[in-house]
Amino acid sequence: MSTVYLVGAGPGDPKLLTRRAYELITTAEIIVYDALVSPRIIELIPPTTRLYNVGKRYGAHSMKQPEINALLVELASEDVKKIVRLKGGDPFVFAHGGEEMQVLREAGIRYEIVPGITAGLAAPAYFDIPVTHRAVSRSFTCLTAHSESGELPDFDWTALAKLGGTLIFYMGVRQIASISQALIEAGCDASTPAALVSRGTTPQQTLLARTLGEFTDAEEDFTAYTPALFVIGEVIRLNEGSTSRPLTGKKIIVTRARHQASSLQEALEAEGAEALLLPTIELSTNQEVATEVSSCLRELYRYGWIFFTSPNAVEFFFAALREAGLDSRALAPCRIASLGPMTSASLLSRGIQPDFMPSAYHAKAFAAEFIQHSSKCEAKPILLPASALAHDDLPRLLEEAGYPCHRLPLYTNNPIHYEQEELRATLSSADYLTACSSSAVHHLVELLEAYQLTELLHELPIAVLGEQTAEAVRSYGIEPQLIAPQATITALVDSLIESLR
Structure with a gap:
């Protein structure tokens, strides 16, 4: 028997989803969602889930409420x-959840209510505005x-004016x-503090505070702030004009491959930034060397060391191991070297503790410190799992010092196409580009x-992870604005x- 879950998606920040909401949206067969559900939450839904967008916005309703009710009843008759039923905020706060519950109850359909955090409480909080104090x-x-009717509701305005406290209009x-x-x-005193809180809890949030x-x-147009709350009360004075999240209002481009972008995107958004995803490459297994890879992995005993220079190399190496019917035990004959903490973290997540990591995370330091650390009497060659486009600096430096290397091109870096105006608009609107x-x-x-x-790149501050990436930027006559002191997302x-302070 089908169960319909009336689920609150919260005000926008995916981290404000309840545990129950996350569990349901990642396991449901069908999701019927509203326009106010954050795109970042929609991204969490598995691609195999059947989606129905029934979002209602002023002047652009995709479905009327009776049609949504009928759709829920119809879907519940299927073998799922x-x-x-995913709603922004809480399903019972100005969201027709009560009506949908009644329809399901009358049709004899099982349902469950999953409350969400309503925007009226959460959005002001993200601007340091407590609704009570x-x-x-x-x-x-x-x-x-x-x-x-589109007119102002017939409230008892005198009662509201005398009520005191905080008024929150959705x-x-x-x-x-x-x-x-x-x-x-x-x-009400005309000097009473009031504020429009727009897109609260999302990277696009803004606050317009006045009296x-x-x-x-009546001539002023505020539609650009939609969706927004209108908050009235003395508590607004507690706001200092900015949020405690230091990157609020900043737009920062993320160029990492899409499957990797989430860690940097989430870290930026946690500090208030709007992350503009512009992945320039997508990674895929290098099918041209499949036979070589399989043979190499079954003969790892031939190598003294395996050098991992990136998390991507770790990911594709272990994927190849699985494809060959092997696991991490196959690495037992080898010692493991890692270039940087992110690569080491990727190895540790697979139960592998690196035997060696240089103090600086670029090829010259890697080679120099390894040569000093190791003994030339180690006759076995070094295996270097890498991209098909990886630079030859590291194997060249090692071989010049007498260490034979076998570079294994596990994956390819394929460029992603963008239209000209899409690129221009993204780069022109950003405060920083990360690489x-x-x-x-x-x-x-x-x-x-x-x-x-290319002139757009010269006009945009660039932040890079590691000296090798910095050198790539310099090769085009551009000096990076900043280089992270450690090769980590946090740094x-x-x-x-x-x-940006």
Whole structure:
């Protein structure tokens, strides 16, 4: 028997999903979702899930509420177990969840309510605005400024003006002047603090703080702030005009391969930035050397060391091991070297503790310190799993010192195509561009050269992970604005915060 889950997706930040909500949206067979569900939450849904976008926005309804009700009943008649009705915020706060519950109940369909964090509480909090405060506000009132007629709801404005505390209006962007005027006429002081809180808890969040009287201009258009809350009360004075997240309002380009981008994207968004995904490469197994790889992996005893120079090399190496029917025990005859903490972390996640890691994370230091660390009497060659486009610096330096190397090109770096205007718009709007590998830099420059847009790269500050990536940027006559002091995502984000203070 099907169960329909009425699930609150929260105000936008994926980290504010409840544990139950995350569990359901990642395991449901069908999801019916609203326009206010954050795109970052939609990204969490598995590609095999059947999706229905029934989002309603002012003047652009994709489905009317009775049609949504009927759809839920129809889907529940199918041979599926989990149907999620996903709503922004909480399903029972101005979200028709109660109506949908009644329809399901009358149709004899099993349902479960999964509350979510409502925007009225969460969005102000992201701007250091508590909706209650013992010394300022002992109550809060949530209202909807939307009505079927499009007019201002017929509230008892005098009662609201006398209520005190904090007033929070949902769906009121087109009624800001009318709300402000009605409250002032009912007795509210025109100097009462008020604020539009737009897209709260997301990287695009903004706060427009004024007095109530300054919001009474009926000619002013606030639709660009949609979706937004209109918050009125003394608690707004507790906001200092900015959030404690230091990268709020900054747009930062992430050029990592899409399957890797999430760690940097999440780290940037945790500090308030808007991460603009512009992966320049996608990685795939190098099928041209499949036979060589399989043979090599079955004869690892021939090698004294395996050098891993990137997390990608680790990932594709272990994928190849699985494909060959092997596991980490096959590495027992070899010692393991790792270039940098991110590569070491990738090895550790697979139960492998590196035997050697240089103090500086580039080829020259790797080779020099390894030569000093090891003994030339080690006759077995070194295996270097890498990209087909990897630089020859490391094997060349090792072989010059008498250490034979076998480079194994496990994967290929394939460029991603973008339209000219898409590239121009992304680079022109950003505050910073990040690059975590030299291949990402080279592929980006190739794209820009094809459209004669390389001047955009010269105008944009660039932050890089590691000296090797910095050298790739310098090869085009550009000096990186910053180089992370350690080759880690945390160090890169911390450097950006310091640079943008």
